Amino acid sequence: MEVRKTTPLKDVLKLSPACSCKACKHGCTMGSGFLGPADKKKIAEFLSLGEKELEDAHLEKATLFHQEHFRPKIIRKGKPYGRCTFFTDEGTCAIHPVKPLQCRLTMGCRDYGPMLQQWFMLNVLVNPDDPESIRQYQQYLASGGETIAGGRLSELVPDKNRLRKILHYEIL
Ligand code: SF4
Ligand code: SF4
Incomplete structure (x- = not known):
């Protein structure tokens, strides 16, 4: 199953049974x-x-x-x-x-494990309404950080003009 930013929590949890080893x-x-x-x-x-x-x-x-x-x-x-x-x-x-x-x-033992962490990053850690949060996420991507569908900058901030201003520190 593909994990996207918009995948509901209940479906994400189906991929992560409460295992422990x-x-x-x-x-x-x-x-x-x-x-x-x-x-x-x-x-x-x-x-x-x-x-x-x-x-x-x-x-x-x-x-x-x-x-x-x-x-x-x-x-x-x-x-x-x-x-x-x-x-x-x-x-x-x-x-x-x-x-x-x-x-x-x-x-840790599933090949989709990184996608679950990227889902968490996008749905819990990054705040698209906070320009500095977006800039730090942009740095994460620029340094080779991976993401899932729905996690591109243009998807988090669809307004191109706003995104440009955020990345150029014209919106603080
Ligand atoms: S290694 Fe696999 S089975 Fe064990 S706790 Fe981690 S995810 Fe669950
Ligand atoms: S980091 Fe702490 S809270 Fe999380 S699974 Fe390990 S022991 Fe539990």
Whole structure:
């Protein structure tokens, strides 16, 4: 199945069963996955916490494509990377049934895995209404970053004049 930017979440999730095996856990030891729009509520309910309590105890913000997004805290121990706060000593995810959408869409053993991450990038991380987000996405593409159908700049910002002005910093 082809994954496009407009592929509905329910169809994307059909491609990413909630599996769990060693091959996909390396990422949990080096960082954590970003939450999707519905995840904070689901994780808070799973842990019997309020959303603010969850934020304070277990989440951190990081900026990608000029947008702030939540992800589980990373235990860095003085290094720039580290293990996810939800990665247990037994090597499991403590919130596996409700893990962040980016974690759920990590399908390391499937050839379509990168397309799922590009879907996440386009539907969660990049904000087409924010000129700086578009410029940073343009840099991602210019540096060889791949995308899926619906992810061309001209598709994200169909107004050619607006896109030109954004890329020339005439719209900040
Ligand atoms: S939330 Fe779970 S799957 Fe996601 S990085 Fe943390 S331990 Fe890994
Ligand atoms: S995507 Fe593949 S490697 Fe990753 S957890 Fe699922 S079965 Fe394992």
